[in-house]
Amino acid sequence: MEPKKLCLALYTGSVDKLTAAGVILGGAAADDMKVDIYVLLQGARAFRKDIGDNSDKLPMAENADLREGFLQSLKNLKVKTWVEFFKEAKAITDVKIHICGLAGKVWGGEKLDDFIDLADDICGISAYITSAQEADVNLFI
Amino acid sequence: MTTEELKNVVVAKSVDARGTACPGPLLEAKKAIGTIKAGDVMEILSADEGTKSDIPKWCGKQGHEYLGAVEENGYFKVYMKKK
Numbered sequence: 508m509e510p511k512k513l514c515l516a517l518y519t520g521s522v523d524k525l526t527a528a529g530v531i532l533g534g535a536a537a538d539d540m541k542v543d544i545y546v547l548l549q550g551a552r553a554f555r556k557d558i559g560d561n562s563d564k565l566p567m568a569e570n571a572d573l574r575e576g577f578l579q580s581l582k583n584l585k586v587k588t589w590v591e592f593f594k595e596a597k598a599i600t601d602v603k604i605h606i607c608g609l610a611g612k613v614w615g616g617e618k619l620d621d622f623i624d625l626a627d628d629i630c631g632i633s634a635y636i637t638s639a640q641e642a643d644v645n646l647f648i
Numbered sequence: 649m650t651t652e653e654l655k656n657v658v659v660a661k662s663v664d665a666r667g668t669a670c671p672g673p674l675l676e677a678k679k680a681i682g683t684i685k686a687g688d689v690m691e692i693l694s695a696d697e698g699t700k701s702d703i704p705k706w707c708g709k710q711g712h713e714y715l716g717a718v719e720e721n722g723y724f725k726v727y728m729k730k731k
Contacts, residue, residue, distance in 0.1 A: 530670065530671055533671030533672075533674065533675050534671055534674070536675065536678065537671065537674045537675055537677075537678040537706055538706070538709060538710075584669045585667055585668060585669070586669055587672075595675065599675070599678060599679070
């Protein structure tokens with residue numbers, strides 16, 4: 508049977524939403540889903556090599572005043588970082604991460620090598636639309 | 649299965665996921681299922697309430713048999729049989 512497909516438009520560059528995306532990826536991996544992630548605008552900033560897992564450089568999407576408590580709580584609960592979640596999902600199922608070419612340029616990234624090694628390629632918007640049309644589940648985070 | 653039956657079931661694999669929060673226990677189960685044979689029983693130890701609904705749903709989709717859960721002191725054990 509063909510695996511179900513999840514297409515995720517990852518717009519966010521915030522630590523709370525990236526963590527949520529990581530949790531969802533875990534569920535998709537457990538179900539052996541094929542996952543396509545399209546990293547858009549703010550998301551591409553988080554994938555820069557000088558940012559990635561460095562939570563000090565990642566903002567909160569909501570309730571910025573609760574940031575320290577949020578990060579401390581994740582640490583206390585031994586919750587993986589967003590990068591660790593993404594890596595784990597890639598190790599379990601077929602996850603491809605595509606950086607939007609425009610988004611990369613906005614943050615000074617022209618080549619795949621400018622981003623953390625989770626990224627598989629740099630793509631155009633048609634690739635995202637095609638994947639979204641074929642997917643069983645579509646998410647925009 | 650009844651609680652008594654679950655307590656006496658022969659377990660081929662025990663996965664201790666008590667140190668992890670969702671989706672940790674589910675992913676630990678996913679990783680471990682490949683190490684046991686069809687018909688074997690696996691138990692997952694978890695203190696994350698979400699596991700009680702995650703594992704039955706996952707079993708249903710993957711074709712495994714969900715056997716039930718047993719409460720322990722501060723955690724619980726979830727049992728499943730591999731398809």
